[in-house]
Amino acid sequence: MPTTTRFVLPTLTPGSTHTLIKHSFGLTNASRSAYLQAATHADEHPGLLVLQHLMDALLVLESQGKLLGRIDVVPYANPIGFGQQVFGQLAGRYDLATGENFNRNFPDLTKVLIQGLENAPVPFNDTRAIKDRFARALAAIHPVDPLGAGKHWLLTQALEHDILLDLHCDTSSILHIYANLNQRERALNFAAATGTRAVFLEDEAGGLPMDEAYAKAWKPFLDQQLITPQQLGFSATLELRGQSDVDDELAAEDARGILRFLQHEGLIEGEEPVLDAASVMVYPLEGVCHLKSPAAGIVAWKKALGESVTRGETIAEIVPLDLQPGAPRTPVISQVTGLLVARHHTKLTRTGQKIGMLAGQDPLPDRQSGKLMGL
Structure with a gap:
C-alpha cells in the first residue's frame, strides 16, 4: 500500500x-x-x-x-x-x-x-x-x-x-x-x-x-x-x-x-x-506565436485545432458587433507556417487579446530567450 x-x-x-x-x-x-x-x-x-x-x-x-x-x-x-x-x-x-x-x-x-x-x-x-x-x-x-x-x-x-x-x-x-x-x-x-x-x-x-x-x-x-x-x-x-x-x-x-x-x-x-x-514534431519555444486579435468582436475560426497553417493565411475572422450590417470582417492572419496548437475558448474578444497559439519551426523576432512563457 x-x-x-x-x-x-x-x-x-x-x-x-x-x-x-x-x-x-x-x-x-x-x-x-x-x-x-x-x-x-x-x-x-x-x-x-x-x-x-x-x-x-x-x-x-x-x-x-x-x-x-x-x-x-x-x-x-x-x-x-x-x-x-x-x-x-x-x-x-x-x-x-x-x-x-x-x-x-x-x-x-x-x-x-x-x-x-x-x-x-x-x-x-x-x-x-x-x-x-x-x-x-x-x-x-x-x-x-x-x-x-x-x-x-x-x-x-x-x-x-x-x-x-x-x-x-x-x-x-x-x-x-x-x-x-x-x-x-x-x-x-x-x-x-x-x-x-x-x-x-x-x-x-x-x-x-x-x-x-x-x-x-x-x-x-x-x-x-x-x-x-x-x-x-x-x-x-x-x-x-x-x-x-x-x-x-x-x-x-x-x-x-x-x-x-x-x-x-x-x-x-x-x-x-x-x-x-x-x-512527433519538435518546435523551438521561440517559434511559438501567441495569436492576438486585430479587432474587437466575435471570433469565427477557419482552422481546427491541430490543423496545419501557412504564413499569411487567414485562420480566423473577427466579426464586428458595433458596425453597420454587412460590415466586413477582420481577418486574423497566421504569422508562421506550422500548427494551430490552441484556441482560447472565449469567443468575444477585445483588440489585442490573445485568442490562440501557433507553432512554427523558425524563431520569431519578438521572442526572447528567458521571456518565453509570459504571464
Whole structure:
C-alpha cells in the first residue's frame, strides 16, 4: 500500500488552512524514481482525473510487485487556488492575494548550487549526492507565506526524484509538451508514449515555472560535466488538451501513456515498450506565436485545432458587433507556417487579446530567450 504524507501550509488568516498531500508507491529506497503532480493552475482539471486513473494502476502494479522504482504522486498541487471562487467562477491561475501566477517564481537554486560546486564538487554521476545538494539548498529557504511555502514544498518533493511530470492543460488545445532543450530524446519518448504530436523545447523559458526550476537545478552539474545527459533529471509539462476535456476514457488513455513512459524509463517491470517518435514534431519555444486579435468582436475560426497553417493565411475572422450590417470582417492572419496548437475558448474578444497559439519551426523576432512563457 502507498504511504501518504501531508503538509499544512502556513496561514495568514485565523481559522483557515490548506493542505497538500503526497502518495508514495513502490520501493522507498529505489535507485530511480518519478514525481507527478496536477492542477498547479487550479482551473486546469484534466490532470486531476488522469492522476486518479494512474494511482489506480499503481495500486495494482504495487500489489503485483512490478514497481521497480519509487513513484510519488501529488494529486492536486494548488489547494489555495481551489478555494478562489469569485461569484461562482474558479479563479485558479493567479493568487488573488498577490496577483502571482501559481506556476511561476519557484525557487531558483542556481547560484547556491554553483557556489557549492566551487568549494566541493560531487562525484561523477552520483545522483544521490546531487539530490542531497538540492535538499540542503532548499532547507536554507524559509518562506512564511502560504503561496511561497507551497511552491517550496512542491519543488522539494520533485527534486528528490529523477523525473518530474507536471500535468497542465490549455483553454482548448491539442496534446503538447514543454521540455528542456538538453532533454530532447527523452521528451520525444514521452511524446511518443502519450500520443503527443507537438513538443516545445527551450534552454530557458523564463518565469521559473515548476519544470524549469527543476531543470535549472540540475543544469550546473551538467555544465561542469559532473553528470551525463542520460543520468540528468528529466522534467516536462504535459498539456492535456483543454479545460473541458475531463473525460474518463481520455484520462485512462493518458494515464496508460504516462505508465508506458515510466516503464520505458525502467520504473515498471515488463517488456520495454517500443516508442516511435517519427510523427512527433519538435518546435523551438521561440517559434511559438501567441495569436492576438486585430479587432474587437466575435471570433469565427477557419482552422481546427491541430490543423496545419501557412504564413499569411487567414485562420480566423473577427466579426464586428458595433458596425453597420454587412460590415466586413477582420481577418486574423497566421504569422508562421506550422500548427494551430490552441484556441482560447472565449469567443468575444477585445483588440489585442490573445485568442490562440501557433507553432512554427523558425524563431520569431519578438521572442526572447528567458521571456518565453509570459504571464
